[in-house]
Amino acid sequence: MAQKLSEFTPPKVWERKKGNGGKFASINRPTAGPTHDKDLPVGKHPLQLYSMATPNGVKVTIMLEELLELGHKGAEYDAWLIDINEGDQFGSGFVDVNPNSKIPALMDYSMNPPTRVFESGSILLYLAEKFGAFLPEDHRDRTECLNWLFWQMGSAPYLGGGFGHFYAYAPIKIEYGIDRFAMEVKRQLDVLDRHLAENEYMAGNSYSIADIAIWPWYGAVVKGVVYDAAEFLSAHEYTHVRRWTDQVVQRAAVRRGRMVNRAWGEPGSQLRERHDADDFETSTWDKIGNEKT
Numbered sequence: 001m002a003q004k005l006s007e008f009t010p011p012k013v014w015e016r017k018k019g020n021g022g023k024f025a026s027i028n029r030p031t032a033g034p035t036h037d038k039d040l041p042v043g044k045h046p047l048q049l050y051s052m053a054t055p056n057g058v059k060v061t062i063m064l065e066e067l068l069e070l071g072h073k074g075a076e077y078d079a080w081l082i083d084i085n086e087g088d089q090f091g092s093g094f095v096d097v098n099p100n101s102k103i104p105a106l107m108d109y110s111m112n113p114p115t116r117v118f119e120s121g122s123i124l125l126y127l128a129e130k131f132g133a134f135l136p137e138d139h140r141d142r143t144e145c146l147n148w149l150f151w152q153m154g155s156a157p158y159l160g161g162g163f164g165h166f167y168a169y170a171p172i173k174i175e176y177g178i179d180r181f182a183m184e185v186k187r188q189l190d191v192l193d194r195h196l197a198e199n200e201y202m203a204g205n206s207y208s209i210a211d212i213a214i215w216p217w218y219g220a221v222v223k224g225v226v227y228d229a230a231e232f233l234s235a236h237e238y239t240h241v242r243r244w245t246d247q248v249v250q251r252a253a254v255r256r257g258r259m260v261n262r263a264w265g266e267p268g269s270q271l272r273e274r275h276d277a278d279d280f281e282t283s284t285w286d287k288i289g290n291e292k293t
């Protein structure tokens with residue numbers, strides 16, 4: 001039987017009340033702009049990344065590690081942790097790089113004046129074009145890659161903001177919200193499954209920024225890594241998505257990329273700041289003398 005919904009009549013004008021951001025009440029606000037003055041650190045490499053290892057953040061660290069793996073030395077980067085739970089995204093320096101106050105955000109100092117890049121899809125495209133990698137050259141193949149990149153950017157608000165929010169984070173379980181978003185997420189998983197039944201990777205037979213954008217979200221959902229929802233969504237049914245997920249995670253760059261700016265989980269899996277290639281060996285959270293947090 002469908003859940004009986006409590007009655008709520010919206011007031012004439014919405015007002016901000018204590019707690020109406022749910023789990024994110026302390027960081028959600030109805031206004032933009034900085035809340036405090038804080039400059040961003042700048043390291044020694046031309047590319048400066050300000051991020052955290054959420055699925056949107058991991059897209060960019062995987063891309064940078066993939067570029068380095070291919071031998072693009074110009075892709076060396078400093079990655080600084082922006083702790084979104086502490087409100088770092090509202091510091092004045094960060095807002096200058098991304099007026100939308102969301103990670104990931106990138107500065108490219110290899111040119112004068114430097115270029116700011118925000119929105120994970122825009123960052124992937126920027127890096128692909130800058131280094132001529134992970135984006136097919138042929139116009140038709142490039143378009144197919146971008147079709148899927150933009151598909152991911154459009155679907156993430158349903159997956160994270162919709163399904164994840166109502167299933168995992170909302171303070172009360174609302175059947176209507178969960179049903180609406182579970183239905184859409186399962187439809188999206190089926191879209192992916194049918195495509196991956198016919199194609200090794202999202203843009204055909206070569207790995208591209210489309211895979212890099214989609215894997216941190218849908219790969220994590222089918223493995224139950226985000227929202228603990230694999231069983232709820234019958235993830236085992238999406239066999240082609242699971243095949244592709246397992247294939248992508250074999251890549252050394254993917255394994256490294258998901259460690260960068262990570263501030264939870266096993267200490268050995270957290271490289272909170274990354275400044276050099278050998279930081280993966282020397283500077284994980286355990287190696288610099290910390291316990292699990």
Ligand SMILES: N[C@@H](CCC(=O)N[C@@H](CS)C(=O)NCC(=O)O)C(=O)O
Binds near residue numbers: 057084104121
């Ligand atoms: N469309 C944006 C979404 C970025 C985004 O939602 N970032 C989240 C973390 S995954 C964030 O910074 N949240 C902090 C906040 O909402 O204050 C992108 O793809 O870059």
